[in-house]
Amino acid sequence: MTRTPTAGKAGRRRDPEKDAQILQATLDVLAETDYADVTIELVAARAGAGRHTIYRRWEGKDELILAAIACTDSADLGPDGLPDTGTLRSDFLALLDPNWMGGSERRLRILSSVSAMITRTPRAVDAVTKAIVDPSTAAYRFLIQRAVDRGEYAPPHNLDALAQVIPSMAAYRAFFMQQVVDEEFMLAIIDGVVLAALREPSAANR
Amino acid sequence: MTRTPTAGKAGRRRDPEKDAQILQATLDVLAETDYADVTIELVAARAGAGRHTIYRRWEGKDELILAAIACTDSADLGPDGLPDTGTLRSDFLALLDPNWMGGSERRLRILSSVSAMITRTPRAVDAVTKAIVDPSTAAYRFLIQRAVDRGEYAPPHNLDALAQVIPSMAAYRAFFMQQVVDEEFMLAIIDGVVLAALREPSAANR
DNA sequence: CTAATACGGCACTAGTCAGTGCCGCAATCG
DNA sequence: CGATTGCGGCACTGACTAGTGCCGTATTAG
Structure with a gap:
């Protein structure tokens, strides 16, 4: 380094x-x-x-x-730093709190700036992937998996794809549409996409 | 102009x-x-x-x-240029065909390059929105709505949010992960997210 | 102490690029 | 025909910036 x-x-x-x-x-x-x-x-x-x-x-x-x-602080995306409110929906919403969102918004801006570098320097892809992309996806994957484990939802058809929904859509909105990732938008994604794609657990899974 | x-x-x-x-x-x-x-x-x-x-x-x-x-060709994203295969799933997949994907991939690259300009020139946001973002979302919204209209799925909880899933996730993957938007990835999104969030129509909707 | 290294500030080089002026030629109007 | 404008090519200016060298000062080992 x-x-x-x-x-x-x-x-x-x-x-x-x-x-x-x-x-x-x-x-x-x-x-x-x-x-x-x-x-x-x-x-x-x-x-x-x-x-x-x-x-x-x-x-x-x-x-x-x-x-x-590489030294971007993603500690808030580790399992210990994530919210645990009891339901997946409010876990997602809790990520909007300034505590987490400060980090998220900063990460988004950095990600945006570095995207220009990515096309030139292949190594930048690895750096960004390790420091920002993977931790974000992992955080959402963790939250969803935990909700499944506690019986809130049935195991999804494709956990990895679902875990990328929120980071992808938030990034898309922040960059290309230059609009705020606020509660209204998050609720639209959470209720309209992620939770809609999850099913209630069958009796066998309870 | x-x-x-x-x-x-x-x-x-x-x-x-x-x-x-x-x-x-x-x-x-x-x-x-x-x-x-x-x-x-x-x-x-x-x-x-x-x-x-x-x-x-x-x-x-x-x-x-x-x-x-502003003069980016998005004619292939109009209702007349979109595939009509009979099912929503194969409509989505048809967008991967070279005919459409050539345009999509080109749009993605352009979108990526211009993102650097966006932070500087607010007018670029409007240009990109009108020429690329809106037409893409509209295309997916159209395909989903058509499937709902023909009774393939029940009306979704949030059509706008669903319509942004594929463009968002494809862009995220192409830019920040620098990975190909291939059939495997598209299937993961389609089956794992979009179609999973759609429900079979109730008898009343048929 | 002396030698060696870190530091901030300044000046300098070299390279790139947006934007302009000029030249010669082509086309179009009267 | 002559005046005017479009066009490609070239040279030039001006601004910016990565990277380096030098200076005076501060810190540290021996």
């Missing part, structure tokens, strides 16, 4: 804080503007660093951005 | 062919590379035109691209 400092002994030590500050600044800029408009100058200024401090740690612009993507 | 030529009388006439050639070339380049990599030079070369010929007709790069988006 970070360029290895030479193993010499003397000299001032690299500030580990700077690594995080630079990566955070990169994500900030990435979330605010487009990939093409992300300049090292901007990132450096945002991080309160010199450009050299960046180039000393990463090979170039692409490496920096890939590293930043 | 096109810059108005001065209403003078004498002089050589503008070649109407060139307008179309330039717009097509713009769409070609847009479908092949990213928005940031679309240079006027490239478009001009592709269209066999000089850069002046472009600047004479459009204010600048953005105007050109907006005009190109």
